[in-house]
Amino acid sequence: MTATRISWRPWLSRALSYATAIVLALFVLAPIYVITLAAFSSQTRVYDYPKDLLPRHLSTDTISFFIHFGGMLDALQRSVYVAAITLVLALVVGTPAGYALARFAFRGADTVRLTVVATRAFPIVILSIPLAVIFIRWGIDDTVFGVSIAHTALALPFVVLTTASVFAGVSPELEEAAMTLGCSRLTAFLRVALPLALPGLAASAIFVFIISWNEVFASSLLTLRHRTLPAEVLSLLDGAPLNFRFAGGFFLMAPSLIVILIIRRYLFSMWGRVVK
Amino acid sequence: MTAVAQQATLGRRIRRWEGLPYGLILPTVAYLGLFFGWPMVQAFKLAFREDGNWTIEPFRSMVNDANFGEALKFTLLLVGVIVPIQFVLALAMALLVNAKLPGRGLFLAIFILPLAVSDLAAGLVWQSILTERGYLNTVLEKLGLIDQPHIWLDPTKPNQLLFAVVIAELWRSTAFVMVIFLAGLQGIPKEYSEAAEVFGAGLVQRVWKVILPMLKPSLQVALLFRIIFAFEAFAVVIAITGRAKTTLATEAWRWQADYFDSHVAAAYSALILVLSLVSAGLVVWLLRTPKEQMLR
Numbered sequence: 001m002t003a004t005r006i007s008w009r010p011w012l013s014r015a016l017s018y019a020t021a022i023v024l025a026l027f028v029l030a031p032i033y034v035i036t037l038a039a040f041s042s043q044t045r046v047y048d049y050p051k052d053l054l055p056r057h058l059s060t061d062t063i064s065f066f067i068h069f070g071g072m073l074d075a076l077q078r079s080v081y082v083a084a085i086t087l088v089l090a091l092v093v094g095t096p097a098g099y100a101l102a103r104f105a106f107r108g109a110d111t112v113r114l115t116v117v118a119t120r121a122f123p124i125v126i127l128s129i130p131l132a133v134i135f136i137r138w139g140i141d142d143t144v145f146g147v148s149i150a151h152t153a154l155a156l157p158f159v160v161l162t163t164a165s166v167f168a169g170v171s172p173e174l175e176e177a178a179m180t181l182g183c184s185r186l187t188a189f190l191r192v193a194l195p196l197a198l199p200g201l202a203a204s205a206i207f208v209f210i211i212s213w214n215e216v217f218a219s220s221l222l223t224l225r226h227r228t229l230p231a232e233v234l235s236l237l238d239g240a241p242l243n244f245r246f247a248g249g250f251f252l253m254a255p256s257l258i259v260i261l262i263i264r265r266y267l268f269s270m271w272g273r274v275v276k
Numbered sequence: 277m278t279a280v281a282q283q284a285t286l287g288r289r290i291r292r293w294e295g296l297p298y299g300l301i302l303p304t305v306a307y308l309g310l311f312f313g314w315p316m317v318q319a320f321k322l323a324f325r326e327d328g329n330w331t332i333e334p335f336r337s338m339v340n341d342a343n344f345g346e347a348l349k350f351t352l353l354l355v356g357v358i359v360p361i362q363f364v365l366a367l368a369m370a371l372l373v374n375a376k377l378p379g380r381g382l383f384l385a386i387f388i389l390p391l392a393v394s395d396l397a398a399g400l401v402w403q404s405i406l407t408e409r410g411y412l413n414t415v416l417e418k419l420g421l422i423d424q425p426h427i428w429l430d431p432t433k434p435n436q437l438l439f440a441v442v443i444a445e446l447w448r449s450t451a452f453v454m455v456i457f458l459a460g461l462q463g464i465p466k467e468y469s470e471a472a473e474v475f476g477a478g479l480v481q482r483v484w485k486v487i488l489p490m491l492k493p494s495l496q497v498a499l500l501f502r503i504i505f506a507f508e509a510f511a512v513v514i515a516i517t518g519r520a521k522t523t524l525a526t527e528a529w530r531w532q533a534d535y536f537d538s539h540v541a542a543a544y545s546a547l548i549l550v551l552s553l554v555s556a557g558l559v560v561w562l563l564r565t566p567k568e569q570m571l572r
Contacts (some may be wrong), residue, residue: 014377015481024365025386031447032389034411035401048427049409050417057393075458093303100300112301113405121311121501123508123552125525126545130318131311153311160304185296207392214394216511217525221532232397234511236355238518242407245515256392264388 032257039063039250046243066247075232076200078144082219082228083212085148090155090208091163096203098163099189103172120157127153128218135222142224150222151212158211159204166200167193169269203266210259214252288299322542334539338547341540343522350513351523353438355506355555358445361533362502363495365446366453371483373454374461384458391451398448399441399515403429406440431520440516445509453498460494461487503559504552524548 032213038046042059045052083135100106101113131150132141140146170193213229220231233248240248244254260267323334336346373384379524388532390398403412406428413425464487472486488495510525522530531537 017372017375017377020368021377021383024369024372025383027447028386028389031401031405035404038404038411047409050414051409051411053411053414053418093307096300097304100297104297106297107295112305115308116304119308121313121504121552121556122316123504123545123548125313125510125528126319126549127315128544129528129532129538129541130315130322132532133322134315134318149311153308156304156307168512174529210392214392214397215398216394217508217529221529230511232395233400234396234514237515242404242409245400246404248398249404252397253401256394256397257389260389260392261385264385267388267391268457268462276536 038246094159102167370457397509399512402444
């Protein structure tokens with residue numbers, strides 16, 4: 001009697017584990033599936049009810065309607081520019097600080113780290129409103145550059161913390177060895193530490209791109225006629241037809257899924273130490 | 277050159293660079309000062325100063341606005357409902373991935389998919405499901421559970437709208453909590469949980485008495501970030517409810533973008549900041565580790 005119970009229990013708990021995992025996985029996957037299906041329905045079938053649950057009548061009409069709607073192509077282009085400028089600015093400014101936090105035990109290091117974590121947690125809502133006022137005074141309101149500056153402020157703490165975590169994963173002994181063999185500190189960094197850190201840095205850069213691509217609150221307050229893609233979608237949302245919403249949802253979501261698939265190997269080396 | 281001499285030159289070289297870390301952090305500190313610290317000061321000046329005088333007029337306008345009570349209530353409801361549910365879901369996901377199940381890599385890959393999805397995109401995705409001619413009604417009708425489409429996003433039914441925003445936010449932001457939990461779980465030696473099992477602790481007891489106490493630092497970090505971000509709920513609310521529901525962040529946005537009143541908008545954002553700081557303080561205080569319990 002007892003023997004059968006013991007042999008049953010691991011089997012049962014494993015079956016329960018799989019059942020829970022599958023339910024949770026379906027909760028994540030089902031919305032991705034249906035928005036993709038909706039975005040690739042033809043213009044007339046978008047309004048069908050009941051909806052087709054299988055991909056039987058695929059068409060790119062709805063997506064193409066969305067992309068060519070109003071100033072959407074220009075907004076898309078601006079979004080890419082803003083994200084690219086943000087990526088470069090945030091990495092150029094933030095990577096040295098990440099390296100310093102990972103390599104040197106200097107006075108004030110903890111304060112710097114804590115301040116950076118705190119700014120990461122500060123609401124973008126608070127930052128955007130004064131920036132909207134300041135940018136008008138500076139004459140950079142409604143520009144790609146202005147939005148990039150705000151996005152860089154938003155992404156910089158993330159870059160500092162993740163690059164610190166990436167450099168902490170590259171053994172300092174390697175750089176020291178290079179220096180005993182005649183490298184200067186700079187060449188040791190450029191020829192030893194940087195190449196080893198490059199994949200992690202690239203993952204961090206890709207994530208910065210998506211932070212900027214996603215950001216809508218600041219973008220829509222800092223622009224009026226020259227909106228980024230999410231800001232443009234948000235401003236057109238009032239009374240927008242279903243096909244616009246479905247295609248818009250898919251179009252805004254797709255890059256973030258691709259990014260996660262690309263960088264998922266580096267996710268934990270990036271975030272693991274952010275936590276501590 | 278002997279090893280000792282080499283060490284000495286290296287030491288000299290490193291000492292020569294003592295100022296280096298400060299030079300390396302300077303660009304970040306300058307940037308954050310200029311585009312983070314200074315705007316923050318400006319935000320408070322906007323909220324408390326008008327035409328060169330100190331004033332609380334913006335706060336009076338905010339509190340007396342017809343939408344204020346609604347916005348505050350809905351924001352607090354969102355935080356209070358989303359965060360606890362998503363912590364249970366995230367813990368389940370993290371425990372499943374951390375267990376030695378075959379295929380756990382695939383589950384992890386699926387669970388983290390929404391990690392970088394924006395709240396605007398999540399709102400639109402869930403609208404395609406919950407809208408009257410949407411996918412939830414389609415599935416329910418095909419299963420024979422309803423015979424005509426049910427209106428899930430009825431502007432006159434606040435509880436349904438709350439539910440819709442909650443589920444979209446659960447879908448989008450639970451992955452973030454899971455990643456933090458999983459990183460924390462991987463730092464807990466398996467032996468603790470196994471020992472508890474040997475002594476007859478069931479799953480619930482093991483999670484409650486062994487895993488959660490050891491996961492406290494991760495819990496704290498995840499709570500801090502999730503509560504602060506939940507107070508900023510914005511695009512997901514607009515995408516799903518249109519103008520039927522409003523939060524503190526959507527009010528701040530409307531005062532700035534539609535009514536061009538930066539003072540009231542800044543008052544709203546100051547309120548969000550205060551609420552975030554108070555709850556952050558509460559989290560740190562409630563989850564503090566007494567000195568005698570510290571491992572290191």
